[in-house]
Amino acid sequence: SQQGEEDPQALSIQEGENATMNCSYKTSINNLQWYRQNSGRGLVHLILIRSNEREKHSGRLRVTLDTSKKSSSLLITASRAADTASYFCATDGRGAQKLVFGQGTRLTINP
């Protein structure tokens, strides 16, 4: 079963705008990771945030983590057409190695 819930399920914006995706999870975690998946392809790792971190940046990506609310957000700034993809958050629980994924957000960047 899926632990995480991404919100929204689908997002369509204009190129150059910022995109924000949210993820909620249910149990305590070690780390939360965000992945991107282009249609029919494998997953590309974007960023990992540890449970004791609150915010992390990588290029145009900003991830926040609120463990009290069991939620995370991924912000993509200055979106590009190449950012069109599905985005998944994944958590690994304490003592567990497997990743538990949400259902993903389908992001479409319109030129």
Added chain:
Amino acid sequence: DTGVSQNPRHKITKRGQNVTFRCDPISEHNRLYWYRQTLGQGPEFLTYFQNEAQLEKSRLLSDRFSAERPKGSFSTLEIQRTEQGDSAMYLCASSLMASNTDTQYFGPGTRLTVL
């Protein structure tokens, strides 16, 4: 290319046939994972290996599924007596157990279609 590789990329089979998929992890990675992903869903964990030891199996992994990693390098996932419900993308990932930050790197997947 030093990433995770999977073969074949696509497999079409008839119901009742056996299929086998192969995953080659990043060379120094000691952990290897298998996930399954159906259309519109996130990946779901099937099993993982640390070196050659299979340490965890999901209840999704019925007795028709078997995975091996005989020498702690590549892994195979076999599905016996395939059913239409087995149609999915099978993803392999690997990681290096070095710290608490265990980033998993995914391969391109094998898409299975059972007719």
